[in-house]
Amino acid sequence: MSKDIVYLDNSAVTRIDEKVLDAIKPYYFDDYAVATSEFAYTMGIEAKEALENARNTISDSIGAKSEELIFTSGATESNNLALKGVMYNQDKKGHLIVSDIENFSVLNTAKTLEREGYEVSYISVDEKGKIDFEELKEEIRANTILVSIQHANQEIGTLQDINKIAEYLHEKDILFHTDATHTFQRIPIDVSKTPIDLITVAAHTIHGPRGIGGLYKRKGVKIKKLMDGGFQENNLRAGIENIPGAVGFAKAVELITEEENSRLKELRDYLIDKVEEEVEDVTLNGSREDRIPQNANITFHYVEGESITLHLDMRGFAVSTGSACFSKSLEASHVILGIGGDHERAHGSIRFTFSRYNTKEDVEKIVEAVKDVVNNLREISPLGKKGSE
Amino acid sequence: MSEEIKVNCLGENCPVPLVETRKALRKAEKGDVLVVTGDHSASKKEIPMAVEAMDLELISVEEKDDYWEIRIRK
Structure with missing residues (x-):
């Protein structure tokens, strides 16, 4: 590919920063153990430390505690884990609210849940892409479990007032998830001040590696694990940890x-x-x-x-x-x-x-x-x- | 030895003929001739525009009975 290309499709994916790649390399060539090997040998201890340092850096950047961040393979998995994880964890099939203009990983997850017998409401947006807050209030039912409204839109970039939504839902005791794929590190979020329960974040939009993302889950929020396997990520996300990815993700956060x-x-x-x-x-x-x-x-x-x-x-x-x-x-x-x-x-x-x-x-x-x-x-x-x- | 490569876009709407033309051009060798046929009127104008942008030779644009044929040399 020509070096002269002017690339303006950075919401699809960004070019990785050389400093991110440099940070990642040792975890492929030198310290390539999995974190669960911390119980067996030094390389495993070091790998686990790298994973936890990365987790600290990323969670810190949104005012969260380290244990509140689950590493995933990216935004799609985080959105699936947030929506299905919460809805599947209820005794009875409850009600979910999403906006009309969510990313497909939220919209199609909502449609899957609907096909499985869950109630789903889709709320509209105005001509600028802002959700209708009154419509959101009207859609709330006795069995509303979760509301998922993106922080900003993937195509038109419109920001939603997630602080106002979070405060309102918190009072109503309804969980709130926001997909922050396109705002993470670009627009500040502080979960120590705003009662958001779940946040999707990803590295590919901030010059980090692909295949790594995260789900912030406020302490105390219960979700069901979606994939069966090992006990990684606090037994919420099975599969060997992507330590190089996590390290690169953290480096990308530091560079913004x-x-x-x-x-x-x-x-x-x-x-x-x-x-x-x-x-x-x-x-x-x-x-x-x-x-x-x-x-x-x-x-x-x-x-x-x-x-x-x-x-x-x-x-x-x-x-x-x-x-x-x-x-x-x-x-x-x-x-x-x-x-x-x-x-x-x-x-x-x-x-x-x-x-x-x-x-x-x-x-x-x-x-x-x-x-x-x-x-x-x-x-x-x-x-x-x-x-x- | 130069080849003649046929790209049949009959029944395809914009931008498919241009996309198919570009794909075929990527595979073609220098000197090969692409013969693109289609019936979407906008593509008949759009493909020559693209040929110019790519600095290739537009040999001909011919109107047939109910389709058009564009010949391009890579």
């Missing part, structure tokens, strides 16, 4: 700074302003203010997102689209439809997500390319006014 998050926000706003200034007929998807620092999502009307992404790729830019034509399913983004957009708006949406390795020059280059590509495509577009003129 407030300055970096401010810089990402500047890049985001610079791109939004420039696109709005230089390209006609565009709509910013999501909230202008309440959005994660690394995300800009814009619909370019009268053109298909897939065409934009392909033409940008040929010019050396990697972005993603809310359109799903690549899978031939022709299903538009459930998020854009969820905020009241039509299929045309969803199909023309492009998500630009920034990372540590992006620069202002990248933004300038991509805006020029987008302008050119979109104008060319509009000339031949079968979708709208310009193509049919």
